[in-house]
Amino acid sequence: MLFRPPIVLTRIFPTFIWRFFDQTDAIYITFDDGPSPEVTPWVLDQLDKFGAKATFFCLGKNAEMFPDLYAEVIRRGHSTGNHSYSHIKGWGMETGAYIRDVDTAAEFIHSNLFRPPYGRIGPHQAKMLSERYKIVMWEVLSRDYGRSISGKRCARNVIRDMRPGAIVVFHDSVKSARNLWVALPLVLQAIKERGWVCKKIEL
Ligand SMILES: [Zn+2]
Numbered sequence: 001m002l003f004r005p006p007i008v009l010t011r012i013f014p015t016f017i018w019r020f021f022d023q024t025d026a027i028y029i030t031f032d033d034g035p036s037p038e039v040t041p042w043v044l045d046q047l048d049k050f051g052a053k054a055t056f057f058c059l060g061k062n063a064e065m066f067p068d069l070y071a072e073v074i075r076r077g078h079s080t081g082n083h084s085y086s087h088i089k090g091w092g093m094e095t096g097a098y099i100r101d102v103d104t105a106a107e108f109i110h111s112n113l114f115r116p117p118y119g120r121i122g123p124h125q126a127k128m129l130s131e132r133y134k135i136v137m138w139e140v141l142s143r144d145y146g147r148s149i150s151g152k153r154c155a156r157n158v159i160r161d162m163r164p165g166a167i168v169v170f171h172d173s174v175k176s177a178r179n180l181w182v183a184l185p186l187v188l189q190a191i192k193e194r195g196w197v198c199k200k201i202e203l
Pocket residue numbers: 032033083087117118
């Protein structure tokens with residue numbers, strides 16, 4: 001299916017987490033690239049409105065720039081993960097430099113979860129980081145960052161593809177806000193109507 005990760009990746013990286021198999025009624029919504037003062041407070045309010053918990057894969061540079069907002073995410077009962085300091089692409093990047101960027105982010109994000117930016121991480125980088133982190137990928141991509149997709153379409157895709165145990169990706173970034181504002185409430189409503197719950201990732 002279009003919105004599922006290629007099976008070949010799940011074979012190369014068997015320790016990566018793509019979904020939670022033991023869940024019968026939980027959806028794991030995740031937000032990448034924040035926190036962002038323009039978007040994250042609105043996301044937190046939406047989640048509260050639906051009694052939903054989520055996981056925020058933050059950029060170190062944003063957590064450094066907006067420490068109060070980062071603390072607010074945790075205060076509201078959500079979990080956070082490391083998404084690197086500067087949103088680096090692992091492919092073609094020297095492993096030492098890649099790890100250093102993640103370590104810099106760890107000064108501001110205290111979490112044992114890591115999600116590689118763009119999902120692009122080399123086998124050696126993955127092996128090194130797996131010693132210290134649970135590497136969390138995703139099963140359902142909202143594509144909320146797409147310029148040629150509508151918010152309603154994002155929501156429809158997520159609602160079609162999600163199933164209990166699914167890890168879903170949104171972005172609490174300015175770039176994705178136009179679609180997120182439409183898609184997130186629709187998805188949260190659909191989850192509620194199916195009698196499922198949104199849980200944060202804790203490993
Ligand atoms: Zn990202």
